[in-house]
Amino acid sequence: MTRSATPKMTLGELAERLGARLVGDAGRQVSGLATLNTAEPGQVAFLANRAYLKDLPGTRAAAVLLHPQHAESCPVDRLELDNPYLGYAAASRLFDPLVGREPAGIHPSAVVDPTATLGARVEIGPLAVIEAGACLGDDVTVGPGSVVGADTTIGAESRLHANVTVYHGVVIGRRAVLHSGCVVGGDGFGFAHDGSRWHKIAQLGGVVLGDDVEVGSCSSIDRGALGDTLIGNDVKIDSQVQIAHNVQIGEHSALAGCVGIAGSTKVGRHCMLGGGVGLAGHLTLCDGVQVTGMSLVTNSIHEPGVYSSGTGAMSNAQWRKNAVRFKHLDDMAKRLARLEKGRGA
């Protein structure tokens, strides 16, 4: 897509669009966001974390988004909000050069099947492919080189970046964001073994993504064997994530980079999986489960809370001594019990 210049606006407009209370010059032009200590005079900064309070007095920003409680320490114009971090998120979208561009329409080099249905203001980039029976809602953007499979539906205002692949028979909700290299609808990993070799099980299900789903670069969401892989509304998926066939992810859950979820596992609503977490197949995680980075989960979890596995890094010399003992842990436990018995402990 073509990037237009960063949007410009006045502090007054910005305050109005953020619902913030402006203390300062409503007519001042601002043209971007930055951190307190890197902001230049034309930019807006924010204070959302006390750890950065020390940077407030010295900021050169045109204005700062902050909570009223920090007003007195602010050396420049300010935009007061009860939740400055949400304010920063909203402001970031206002300054996003990709937002509010004029749609470029359908590039002549794109290959769009005549049976595909395109909504209003759809943008299809150079060398993209839209297969037979696909249906794109209003204001959908398909980046260069992306492929939308046959009979796939993409909801209004969704954006596929460049080189995204969506297979046939997939349903994607509204306002989805799919990053480059991600693949939605590839075959699940299903084979039957006859004692000597594998026989493929055709993956006849699909994938359904709810509204407001984001999928990071190079992530895979496989189609179901029978029935669909289901990703709920407002689920956020980072890069390099693998979601196997017939997995279900509840609304508002977030999966960090390199997460892998095996087949038919159900993750609840408002769950958070740290980077590199692995979930075995056919498990159920209830709502509100958090799993810390690189943990392996092999049993279902029925209580909300934070779960972990593994051991933290130490010097390799220290680790060698301890890791070898791990192989004798059961033996140590038995010897310990014998000793206690011996002294009537």
Add this chain to the structure above:
Amino acid sequence: MTRSATPKMTLGELAERLGARLVGDAGRQVSGLATLNTAEPGQVAFLANRAYLKDLPGTRAAAVLLHPQHAESCPVDRLELDNPYLGYAAASRLFDPLVGREPAGIHPSAVVDPTATLGARVEIGPLAVIEAGACLGDDVTVGPGSVVGADTTIGAESRLHANVTVYHGVVIGRRAVLHSGCVVGGDGFGFAHDGSRWHKIAQLGGVVLGDDVEVGSCSSIDRGALGDTLIGNDVKIDSQVQIAHNVQIGEHSALAGCVGIAGSTKVGRHCMLGGGVGLAGHLTLCDGVQVTGMSLVTNSIHEPGVYSSGTGAMSNAQWRKNAVRFKHLDDMAKRLARLEKGRGA
């Protein structure tokens, strides 16, 4: 590719094609597969696992694939087979809408080098690229946006889905299935260090995939440094897998999602690596080795069997207490031995 409607057939035809014994109406039309409890009247279900026996009496399926021992509990027509799971696999392929389509030929937007050799009934999708000297066997399908490198050979009946990349000088056997985003033949990770910086080692080898190999979405199989990376017949590779240069995988082995195998490691035949398993470089795993999910293997394995590492997930509070002790495990072991010595244990 364009998806045709799900194939329809009669129970009689289905029984014949599966080699099953039909007890029921040979003329009944069926149009798809489903599970026992989701099947609609026009669909066929299967019972391959006793855990689902409870769903058999209530099924609304037109017919059920099952073992004769469960015949009496089946309320509808049935297809009796000694191995219903293999029967399900075979039926799934009969109902696969991608199978038995008329090949669409070579799309005018594809770029096919005049020196490439194309077999009979080859299908090349929109905006695919076939480089100089490439050779595609009969009935090969190359999806939209895929790139087949120079001098690469792809065996008969193989399917590359959309946006697959195969580098130059790669050999792929018959009936391969390569999913979107996978990359076969990228450079192995080879650099020589001169004490201050890295010098690239050109990766002059290739990759050879046997027959009946499947590669999942966004997986990488790197080319050899000198000599080839070798993937045996009937090896099944899931999504997000990394196979480094000069790795060898024996026939009929299966690698689940997110597996990573470092350079020059040899995996035997009929091995199964669980999701997220990591194999260090220059190892040998004998035939029949299974490694459970997210295990790290740093030594060769010479006995068939199941291997594991790591620790299961627990509550973060419990984990914090235990994980910190791991750093003192060696010390604990020594103290335990002292105590035993002290009491002449």
Add this chain to the structure above:
Amino acid sequence: MTRSATPKMTLGELAERLGARLVGDAGRQVSGLATLNTAEPGQVAFLANRAYLKDLPGTRAAAVLLHPQHAESCPVDRLELDNPYLGYAAASRLFDPLVGREPAGIHPSAVVDPTATLGARVEIGPLAVIEAGACLGDDVTVGPGSVVGADTTIGAESRLHANVTVYHGVVIGRRAVLHSGCVVGGDGFGFAHDGSRWHKIAQLGGVVLGDDVEVGSCSSIDRGALGDTLIGNDVKIDSQVQIAHNVQIGEHSALAGCVGIAGSTKVGRHCMLGGGVGLAGHLTLCDGVQVTGMSLVTNSIHEPGVYSSGTGAMSNAQWRKNAVRFKHLDDMAKRLARLEKGRGA
């Protein structure tokens, strides 16, 4: 790209280009590299590791690259070098069929925005896309199906293989090598939670890659939230790697396959991360840190050296007994201390 035949040269030319001392027939034609025990009469082999000294007497190579100390054991012509492994690296590049090809120019099917700037001898493959304002230096090669985003700069002599995606506003230095399926500049994983749902934080920063950076297939380097993700000169990144927003990697560091680095973490210079290593967010690793495969790092590291976590694989039966004890490690430690107290240890 089209592959030309493997370059041919005489031993004399090879010795001169490697700065090696030739003992043998300067006029002999050689046409490739191989290992000592696989080399054919027309090929050159090398001895860089004593482990392969046993293969030297029996080699059929035309000549061997080796250290003078092994001259007497060499049955054929030899090229003497103080560092034969660096010599092998240099020779591998001389024999790389991709090097020294005539650039093929801009393929008519590529879509190059008229506002893009192209240096001398730029090669743009079939069906590649160069967006508005992009700038490609001299001798840049862009492979088939690759997409270079708006306002992105790619330094001289860089090569993008097929189906690479570089987003808008990215800066890539000279002599970069980007492998197929890799994605540079996708959005970092940034969302603000309002207590019930997620709000996207537009990722307004970019990515800056220094000179001589290599990125493996299907790897992701995300753009910064505010400010850039920074990859130093001569950083080598393997396949299936995830680098999150605002990460910084120091010069000459190497990241093996499947590494994942969370947001805002800083890795020093000359660091080496083994396969599958995970670094938590907001950490600092000093220069010269090595982390062994699949280790999890959750704290900053201030001393150079080798670090590890986890436990090695064992038989599943042995593992089950020991892993269950891990959950009681804290209890065991307390009981051990009580016993010691009891006997005045």
